[in-house]
Amino acid sequence: MLSDKILNALNKQIEEEFYSSNLYLAMASWCDKEGLSNCAAFMYDHFEEEKMHMLKFMHYINEVGGHAIVPMIKQPPTDFDSVRSLFKDAFVHEQFITSCISNLAKLSSQENDFQTLNFLQWFITEQIEEETTFQKILDKIKLIGDSPSSLYFIEQEIEKLNAVTLSGNSAE
């Protein structure tokens, strides 16, 4: 049985994961509009991934006797200055999510809720992966540059990444 404190914190994380999915959907749409189809595909995939994260929290809460609440979420940004600033925003957002997960783990351990702490392990590992992915993209963009003439090469790099990630997902 979840304490009210943990239940509220887990429900808050549903909101964060839901917002993440909408943020990446907004980014996908912007990339699509800019003709960056590989960047768009990458972000559509992340939109799906964050929805899956949200569902993981929902299922866990309901399984252990709580009530998962579908939240109202604020509108994500619609415009981005450049593809580089879009990925930078995504990276900063993932850092924020990592801090949310760390706080949840800290709270679970303070409350002696080891079941929830165990559930959160998957997310702790996932956040390392997420931050690394976005950091690597930013490193590539730094090398390539993001002037209009560089966009083609950024698209090529993201295409390579999609080939690995998207085929990995379909195998799940």
Ligand SMILES: [Fe+2]
């Ligand atoms: Fe997530």
Ligand SMILES: [Fe+2]
């Ligand atoms: Fe994420």
